[in-house]
Amino acid sequence: MRPVGRWQPGAAGRLQRAAMELFVERGYDQTTVAEIAERAELTERTFFRYYADKREVLFAGSSLLQDALVAALREADEGLPPIEQVVVALEAAGELFIDRHHARRRHVVISAHAELRERELLKMAALSAALADGLRARGVSEPTATLSAEAGVAVFKVAFERWIAPKETRDFRALMRESLGDLRVATAR
Amino acid sequence: MRPVGRWQPGAAGRLQRAAMELFVERGYDQTTVAEIAERAELTERTFFRYYADKREVLFAGSSLLQDALVAALREADEGLPPIEQVVVALEAAGELFIDRHHARRRHVVISAHAELRERELLKMAALSAALADGLRARGVSEPTATLSAEAGVAVFKVAFERWIAPKETRDFRALMRESLGDLRVATAR
DNA sequence: AGACTGATGTCAGAATCTGTCATCACGGTA
DNA sequence: TACCGTGATGACAGATTCTGACATCAGTCT
Numbered sequence: 011m012r013p014v015g016r017w018q019p020g021a022a023g024r025l026q027r028a029a030m031e032l033f034v035e036r037g038y039d040q041t042t043v044a045e046i047a048e049r050a051e052l053t054e055r056t057f058f059r060y061y062a063d064k065r066e067v068l069f070a071g072s073s074l075l076q077d078a079l080v081a082a083l084r085e086a087d088e089g090l091p092p093i094e095q096v097v098v099a100l101e102a103a104g105e106l107f108i109d110r111h112h113a114r115r116r117h118v119v120i121s122a123h124a125e126l127r128e129r130e131l132l133k134m135a136a137l138s139a140a141l142a143d144g145l146r147a148r149g150v151s152e153p154t155a156t157l158s159a160e161a162g163v164a165v166f167k168v169a170f171e172r173w174i175a176p177k178e179t180r181d182f183r184a185l186m187r188e189s190l191g192d193l194r195v196a197t198a199r
Numbered sequence: 200m201r202p203v204g205r206w207q208p209g210a211a212g213r214l215q216r217a218a219m220e221l222f223v224e225r226g227y228d229q230t231t232v233a234e235i236a237e238r239a240e241l242t243e244r245t246f247f248r249y250y251a252d253k254r255e256v257l258f259a260g261s262s263l264l265q266d267a268l269v270a271a272l273r274e275a276d277e278g279l280p281p282i283e284q285v286v287v288a289l290e291a292a293g294e295l296f297i298d299r300h301h302a303r304r305r306h307v308v309i310s311a312h313a314e315l316r317e318r319e320l321l322k323m324a325a326l327s328a329a330l331a332d333g334l335r336a337r338g339v340s341e342p343t344a345t346l347s348a349e350a351g352v353a354v355f356k357v358a359f360e361r362w363i364a365p366k367e368t369r370d371f372r373a374l375m376r377e378s379l380g381d382l383r384v385a386t387a388r
Numbered sequence: 389a390g391a392c393t394g395a396t397g398t399c400a401g402a403a404t405c406t407g408t409c410a411t412c413a414c415g416g417t418a
Numbered sequence: 419t420a421c422c423g424t425g426a427t428g429a430c431a432g433a434t435t436c437t438g439a440c441a442t443c444a445g446t447c448t
Contacts, residue, residue, distance in 0.1 A: 016413040131320040157385040164349035168342050196346040197386045205444045
């Protein structure tokens, strides 16, 4: 059941929104966890029950992305070359990218703080590792699995940068395709 | 001149050694900065004068690597494809890798702690960005510069993993070449 | 001699993060 | 109805990381 309990529901979401607002208003390190919690009408202690550290509140969606990615990889045509399978999976997971405006705001906050860029890199590395696992599970051997995953994620980063660029309107899938082509040009013998 | 002053010289190095020892002895989070400083016969405050945070003490060498890399890239044959230039630079910078034993111990410590893996990823990203800058400075345009740098660093990571693998004896350059070949296989159409 | 410099020490304090126990509405059960 | 768990939250104490401000003090320069 959905026990809508005696507390205001959606504590995690409230913390996320409060954090985003404050980070945009006054910057990441000018914002304390106590302030985030206060705006969400919770306590600092509760913040740390939902998020392992202050950075994590900005990366709550990344495990959804990873799950979508792994699922999509399982549905990719096994006949394709590994890098293609990875790109197909990343394209499919890109369906989660709907709100360009929100993505841009978030990106501004993250790129302004080394701590947050660091965390984002860790999340990307986790995606890459999950993809490599998925490939190995389908019989792709090392180092092809790792390299295909890493290359795929590099393509993904470039495509994402393009997706949030000002005035860009093409959809994510098209940008992935284009970026994969660019990678092929760059790595060709 | 080199005023060998009134203090024990080599404070930064002593802190590094003390930190490494303690991390190996009892683990990264079981070690406080105060303990590191104590073993180095300094105070906690002085630790933070040399290293911006607790993690940095393990990454002091990475700016040397980056400098060597940028220098090597400047000497690479401009006629080569960008990815080759990157790999050549990374091979040259690999000359810094002498002590496999030390590299292995360090790697064990780092991979055991998310905080440290995070920092290592940031350093790698910095290398990648520096390589991309170097390529752009020689006229390589986007997104080729970024993708070549990212792909090169992926190759580097694989080569490094191999270099520190038990029983591996080939030199770093050979492993870079092999890994580049693997990347080409993985990304070929 | 006296001023200056630079690495270090001392101290206070803010912020992050953890452990532990208390609270208290809700839901089920006797 | 009365009782009892359960789960989200609060309250509080404390360890650790990291910063700012000021003091110290051997050597150097003039």
